[in-house]
Every structure is written in structure tokens, then in C-alpha cells.
Amino acid sequence: MHIDNITLKDLSVFTGQVNVFDLINRSTTHLGTRQLRHFLTHPTRQYEVLIQQQEAVQYWMRHQDVWPEVISNGTMVMLREFFESNDGLHYKPSSWLFSLDATIQKIFNKNAYSLLQFSVMHLIDLVKGLAAFNAIEDEHTPALVLQAQETFAHLLREPICREMLDMNEHTALRKLMHAGYNARRGLKKYMTTVFDQFAHMDAWFGMAKATLDLGFVMPEISNEQDIKLQARQLFHPLLQQPVSYDIGLGQEQYMLFLTGANMSGKSTLLRSLGLSALLAHIGMGVPAKAYAISFLDGIITNMQVEDNIFLGESYFFAEVQRMKLTAQKIQQSNRHLVLMDELFKGTNVHDAYECSKAVIQHLLLHKSNLLALSTHLYELYEELKHEPGILFRYCETVIDPTGNYRFTYALKEGVSNDKIGFIVLKNEGVLDLLTYKKDNAGSV
Incomplete structure (x- = not known):
């Protein structure tokens, strides 16, 4: 692999x-x-x-x-x-x-x-x-x-x-x-x-x-034509108190479309999928209670892309290059696990929406791969809701009427449009620190 x-x-x-x-x-x-x-x-x-x-x-x-x-x-x-x-x-x-x-x-x-x-x-x-x-x-x-x-x-x-x-x-x-x-x-x-x-x-x-x-389970690894990843109580092994997930991808639904607020657990779930697949492919146990996976040709991530100031490359260009490599890999062979966390963060919302929609629609043509994408662009759901190959899930955030929030990290069926960015900004006192104070006016 x-x-x-x-x-x-x-x-x-x-x-x-x-x-x-x-x-x-x-x-x-x-x-x-x-x-x-x-x-x-x-x-x-x-x-x-x-x-x-x-x-x-x-x-x-x-x-x-x-x-x-x-x-x-x-x-x-x-x-x-x-x-x-x-x-x-x-x-x-x-x-x-x-x-x-x-x-x-x-x-x-x-x-x-x-x-x-x-x-x-x-x-x-x-x-x-x-x-x-x-x-x-x-x-x-x-x-x-x-x-x-x-x-x-x-x-x-x-x-x-x-x-x-x-x-x-x-x-x-x-x-x-x-x-x-x-x-x-x-x-x-x-x-x-x-x-x-x-x-x-x-x-x-x-x-x-x-x-x-570590309480891992030995995975079932198959070499059948139909590709799959089935996990019960999958968890991230580096967390002290991890929340477990039940997740299943296969021939019928081979792309996970994952939404949720910032810090709700989306990236953790993607990393859990990648780590479990890697550990399974070196022959050891994986962090889950039950786990079955197809023998894969490779694992590809698009998560923490880095720009290159020495080559004059922007963050967005680096994202595009990483996606280009991903496309080349799945063209060369099937049976990859592709993990994508917040695609096209390096451009404006409109471009990110259009680029993400185009990439997802083209990725759906590659049915012999397992695909998982996290995004804040819940609006994409309207474009993709009729695609039979997509599994729609979200990481839950509970927000009360007063604006208080808490993360359950639970994986739910459907799509989330939870937004807590402004709440976090306010709660951390950033706006208060930036407020113009009359007492400081004469010191300028």
C-alpha cells in the first residue's frame, strides 16, 4: 500500500x-x-x-x-x-x-x-x-x-x-x-x-x-472486488477520552460528506479513518470494537496543506497541487482511501464552493475508491443530495437559545449548518479587547 x-x-x-x-x-x-x-x-x-x-x-x-x-x-x-x-x-x-x-x-x-x-x-x-x-x-x-x-x-x-x-x-x-x-x-x-x-x-x-x-481489535481484511470500510466504535487512539463512531462505506455509498461546526470532531473522525486503515495494513490491531476493510492500494490525505513562499506558491495553489496528485493516484489504480478536510480553504467562499462541487462530482466517478470529505459548505447538500453514492453525516454541536454551546462529538445522520465562529470570538473576549476606550484616547 x-x-x-x-x-x-x-x-x-x-x-x-x-x-x-x-x-x-x-x-x-x-x-x-x-x-x-x-x-x-x-x-x-x-x-x-x-x-x-x-x-x-x-x-x-x-x-x-x-x-x-x-x-x-x-x-x-x-x-x-x-x-x-x-x-x-x-x-x-x-x-x-x-x-x-x-x-x-x-x-x-x-x-x-x-x-x-x-x-x-x-x-x-x-x-x-x-x-x-x-x-x-x-x-x-x-x-x-x-x-x-x-x-x-x-x-x-x-x-x-x-x-x-x-x-x-x-x-x-x-x-x-x-x-x-x-x-x-x-x-x-x-x-x-x-x-x-x-x-x-x-x-x-x-x-x-x-x-x-490499547484494547484494539484485529481487523478483517478482504481482497474481494467490492471495496469497503466497516467500523463499529472506531476511535482516535491519541485522545485521552475519545468518542467512538460507527461508520460504514462500501460499494453503494463510497463517499462520506461530513459537516459540523468548528471543533466538533470532523478532523478527528477523518484521522481515525486514516489511522485505522494504516494500522490494519501493517498487520496489527486497530482502535475499534469491530473492523473490516478491503485491501487498499493507498491512503491519500488533503488535510494540512502547506504553501511554499520560496517558490512563490500560495496556499490555494498548494491545495490544487495536492488535489492534482490525488487525481493522478486514483487514475493510476483504484482502491484508495482519500481523506479531504475543508477543501480549498485558501480561496474565497464562492471559489471554494465551485471548486469543491466540481471536485466532488468528478470524484464520484471513481466508485472503486473510498472517499471522505469534511466541509463547512453545507450548501453543497442541495447540489449533491440526490447522489446515491454519498453518505451524509454531521458532528453534533448543541447550541442553546442564549448562545452557549457544547460539543457531543456524536456522529449524526444528515447535514449541519451549525456556526459558532462568532460565538467563540465573542466568548474569548477578542471584541472587548478591540473596543476603543476613551481613557486611552489621550495617550495616542
């Missing part, structure tokens, strides 16, 4: 003081963290691979309690250095010169010698941890986990690894040095693949832990 940096930014995946990546990253090492980042920036474009990744996450949901904590982030950092550096011991373990050289190193290069000893202990931890991975019993071990286990098995079949399974901190120092000497020369050829497979396992474990800890 394709996703670009603008969409990742619009969805607060990596940016912001509070972001999605920090929320879901439960990996135990930097290798797993890096792999999770790769999953989010480069979701697989193959349905079969996605299902396999989902199965790998579900596997670790079943086995959270047996993750081998003996493999720490420090273990992976030390071992990468261990296999890339020279230990300074130049003789074979069978040679009497090895013991002499080790003694000399211990006396005259204590720091390097201690580091070598420390690294060997981490290697023992790795070997024992990988053995624990392969000892997990599960009749339904998924293909990707089996692939990782086979990689670990190749390493564990080496004689030096079998010896290390019986070693610990009480093992004689000379035996540890022998083990380190043999391991560096005999196991290095395995380590790139082992680290890579461990990174995947760590990422899947972290995704499984986040799914369980």
Missing part, C-alpha cells in the same frame, strides 16, 4: 509531541523499533504478505508471556560491535599462545578485555533467547514465524552455539574467551540474517503488545 510523507504527517504518525508511533512502539530493541517504522512508511503491496504479517502478530498475541527478555537492546548493540570489531586475540584456542595472549590482553588492555568478556555474555544471552523462540509450541505457527525460526535454527546447530547453551556468568573465563574466539570466526556469516529476522519478530511482538494493551 502506498502512503506518502504528507499523509503520515496529516495522521500524526511520527510528528507531534504526541504521535502514533510512540504510542504503539512496544518493541524491546532498536532493531524492532526500526522495523516498525519501516512497516508504517512502506506497508506491503501484497495482500498475501499482509495476511501473513497479521498472523505473525496474532501469534505473539498468544505468546506474550514467553518472549525471551534475556535478549535486550544492549544485547543487540553489543553484538553488532562484537562481530564488526577485532578482538585482539590472534591465536587458535588450542594453542598455548592463546592463553598467553589472553593474559597479556587482560593485564595491559583491561578495558578492551572486559568489553570482550561482556560481549561474550551477551552472545550467550542471544543464543539462549533464540533457543527459547524455537522452543515455543504452537500448532498454528504462521509462515513468517517459521521462517524466522528456521534462520535461528541454522545458527543454533553450530557446535559453539550448543556449547553456549550450557554457559553462564559462572563459566570459567578461559572457556568464555575460547567461545568468543570461535563465535566471532564461525558465526559472523549468520548474523546479518539473524538480526533481520529478530527485528521482524521484535516488531510483531511489539505490535501484538500494543494491540492488547
